[in-house]
Amino acid sequence: MRAQLSLKRLLATCVFALALSPSAYAEAPVPNHLQAVLDRGVLRVGTTGDYKPFSYKTRDGGQYIGLDLEIAKGLADALGVKLEVVPTSWPSLMADLAADKYDLALSGVSVNLERQKKAFFSVPYQRDGKTPITLCKNQERFQTLAQIDQPQVKAIVNPGGTNEKFARANLKQAQIVMHQDNVTIFDQIVQGKADLMMTDAVETRLQQKLHPELCAVHPDAPFDFSEKAALLPQDVALKAYVDQWLHLDMASGRFEQRMQHWLDYPWQPR
Structure with a gap:
């Protein structure tokens, strides 16, 4: 009986304390x-x-x-x-x-x-979606992910974005080459330092205009959707x-x- 009374007093004390401190339930201000x-x-x-x-x-x-x-x-x-x-x-x-x-x-x-x-x-x-860009003479070699994911293939990526994420998720055998500068990365393919890059189709369309040696590979049918x-x-x-x-x-x-x-x-x- 005494235990029950003590429990009731404890609960009453808690309720009274919360009533005196409504801020305990106040929500944090919503940032605007x-x-x-x-x-x-x-x-x-x-x-x-x-x-x-x-x-x-x-x-x-x-x-x-x-x-x-x-x-x-x-x-x-x-x-x-x-x-x-x-x-x-x-x-x-x-x-x-x-x-x-x-x-x-x-x-x-x-x-x-x-x-x-x-x-x-x-x-x-x-x-948009990810699709390859490569030397025009190599277009037929890199139509599918299976063709790209070969030990002798070098796929270049810029770090930290969805291009790197896509490459690492889909390439298990190909060599992934990191290049820090996304502005000069396409020159690496022209110079033969990499075979291709998989990037957004809109970028491949634009870069093939700027680099006549390069061709976007099926930009109208990219590998994924984004x-x-x-x-x-x-x-x-x-x-x-x-x-x-x-x-x-x-x-x-x-x-x-x-x-x-x-x-x-x-x-x-x-």
Whole structure:
């Protein structure tokens, strides 16, 4: 009987203490990155500067240009704030987002489930998939993953992104050659230092224009399916705004005009 009374008193004490401390159940404030951008007056956009036609850092003056920089400028203008471009890299993309170095990333970022665990993506603005690019004379040699995954084949990749992830998931016998600079990586194939690269079909189409020796291998039928979108912090307000802006831009036809402009842009070949 005494044990029951003691238990009742303990429970009553706990209930009374919680009633005096409602903060114990108070939810943490929900972050609002959109309001933070408006208060700051600056939209910080992370970009890699090494992925034509989405993001490229020019050699003369170090200006960032490309489709995704135009999207970033459009978003900043719509918000009525200034645009600040924040350099990042594929290996540090997620860490920089987590460290709040930028409000969103635009750099031809592919949507994948690993990134989705830690971030949000906007609505996708481009469909794509991985496909090879190689010397034109070798096109028939590398039509399938089975043909590519041979011990004598050298597949080159840039570190930290979905190209490396795809190569490591699908190549068990072929040699994977790492190359740090995604701007000069295609020259390695031209020079015979690698046999091919598997990258997004849109990039293979563009790079074959810049390197006449190279040919995209079945870019209309890539090995997998992927989409490109803005990479965002896990903030509903900012995502909703970016989604709506992209929706309106694509529905108006402006996005398609931008995309075609940057596909046809006179990029420096090397």
